[in-house]
Amino acid sequence: MSKLRLLSASVASVALLLASAGTAFSQAYPNKTVEVVVPYAPGGGTDNLMRMITGIIDENKWSPQPMNVNNRAGGSGAIGFNYLINKKGDSHVVAGATPMIVSGKIEGRLPGNHRDAMTILMIVAIDELMLSVRNESPYKTIDDFVKAARARPGQLTVGGTATNTEDHIFSYLFQQAAKIQFKYVPFNSGGEVTAALMGGHIDAAVENPNEIVAQIEAKKATNLAVAARKRLADAPEVPTFAEKGYEFYWEQMRGVVGPANMDPAAVKWWQDTLKKVVATEKWKIQYIKRNLLTPTDWTGAEANKYLDSLHGKYEQALIGLGAVKK
């Protein structure tokens, strides 16, 4: 009886092996559960992104193996990305990427970056950053704000999320570009920044489009300018800083990243699958449009080149902010 069972089990497993091999060798990946690491807490931007991507993959049954989303939060992403970096060569672990994969090494929070310790799979979207005021504010345009900041140097207050972050660097670059000085007030989350702005406790705030859009629609807040190269498709009335003569560009990228030395077949599988993901209606409407993002689908050299360009900017800004010693 037990011999028979053993026999049938081995026959079955051989058959399974053959079947999986037979379906095509390029489909060999993934051949076990894929761990999808979110280096941040549930409910944040990266968490939303990775749950959306794995949700679309599941719905369309594009992966023969389950995807297991794990939040490994802590140290502003350092815990999760360190975990990923330590999985060198393991093709069955990927993570949601933020600019931390570039800036982490500069700040000494990560042992490596997108070039030497991780494999960028795709940059899927760009989140723009803008300067917003509430409607009771005396500043109706970006020029009003800059004029006031020049008249009262170091007096105006601008809120943003945390220190040495994208928001903080935005405020640094803006001060450099407009040759002004104001006080940057760090808050714990985008929600708290918006609450402080709407309560009139700060003069202006650095916001991602989806953090402020509810106030804009209710005509309670105004976006003064966006730090993009061209105006946003969904908000064509908001000027760019550059066109107003304060030339700087700053944004936040979102993507998917794997560990170093990933199997080329696995890299290809992820690139192909993510290409399919970003082409779905669900992605375009429920992720890109709803969060007011700029869609991208950069992979390989293109993605790496983009991240390289961020490297220099981060290094300069973080030195300027005193977060990194020269």
Next chain:
Amino acid sequence: MDFLGNLALGFSVALTPFNILMAVCGVTVGILIGALPGIGPPSGVAMLLPLTFGMDPTSGIIMLAALYAGTMYGGTITAVLINTPGESASVVTCLDGYQMALKGEAGKALGIAAIGSFIAGTVGVVLLMLVSPALAKWSLSFGPPETFALMLLGLTTVTLLAGDDPLKGYISMMVGLMLAMVGYDIISGDARYGLGVPEMMDGIDFLPVAIGLFGLGEVLVGAEESSKAQMVKGKLGIREVLPRWADIIRTKWAIFRGTVMGFAVGVLPGAGPTVASFLAYTVEKKVSDHPEKFGKGAIEGVAAPESANNAAATAAMVPMLTLGIPGSATTAIMLGGLMMWGLRPGPMLFEKNPQFVWGLIASQYIANVLLLVMSTLAIPLFVRALRIPYSILMPLIIVFCVTGAYSLKNSLFDVGSMLVFGVVGYLMKKLGYSPAALVLALVLGPLAERALRQSLIISDSGLGILFLRPISAVLTVAALLAVAVPVVRALLASSRRRAPAGN
């Protein structure tokens, strides 16, 4: 505004069989999630959120809101039965809830918590319905100076938590504040006291600390008393365990004050149910005519914070729905859910999606009724767990504490932190220091520090900003008086007696 018409619309949405089923599921899962230490409301909502994507948004939010209400109660169960807070807002419930359980009144404690939660939740929904816009405006008037003043006032109440010796209370608080300094400094971005351990960079998470101090600490103390064969003696029928009318009448003001306090704090951005429950407890002890009974099993010490955390959970929806600004981690995740369903929370939501908003409000009533019924039925069952001999219960509690600490962030570091603070809790208890004061400082410390430093950046007049704005001025003066009055009184008393005052 056709208020009754809107409410009728809401009930017609919420009372469909499917939506009632969703509310039942939400409450049930919520109680379970709340009862498991570690998995708190934010992770519970995050885990169930993907399930709701296939649903109609209204059904989805009904389930999530019911779940949130359920977790607020679930956390109470373990707090009362085994002194282990299931989630952060139940920490303060351990103080008197567990003492009641030791006296054989676990059912009464759980019952009064359920009734308080029901009343607070229901009143909260009524307030949500009637005065949301005004409240939302009020909540925005709380900037950094006001937040700091409120936290300062909260910290001054520490002696009320501390028991007999105020000095030991302050020492516990200082240790808590020092622990609260660990991690990245949000203003400068520098790492502080992290010893290079990445897990410590976000600060010391207070839930593993609380699970260790209360849950494990209690087990260690209990282990010494080998005679303690069984925790609860006596009959455990429905009649014996549930609270009586007299208990409800006796706690009506505690429930009322807890509700008001909880709602007021819950509306504020960044404060939330945990802070609300601590403040409600201390207020209750302050106004009580028998403060000496607190910490020794006073029923008001359970009723007030339990009412407060449910009222705060409802209140947190006010800024989320009316302003589109999340007031807590849990509502931030719900907000993400709303946006994925294609709704835009914020000032326009009430106009654009009335069936959604009023369906949610009506379902909150239903969730509260369900919560009361289900918890009342389940209490005799829970209380029976205490009949398990302590020698068997003890290892179970330890397993509970370990899995709870781990499941918070899938991190062994948190388990280690829980174990260390278990030993600390044991020592504190032996030496008469107050673990609650330490936890309070660890909760309020980071909020207070951040708000103070934001105020100082904004201010042109240094600390003067605290006195220049009306709300923060009142709160700051109240906090200063809370510290000064007992000291002055002690000095006067001692000079009269011509002998040094006892510390």
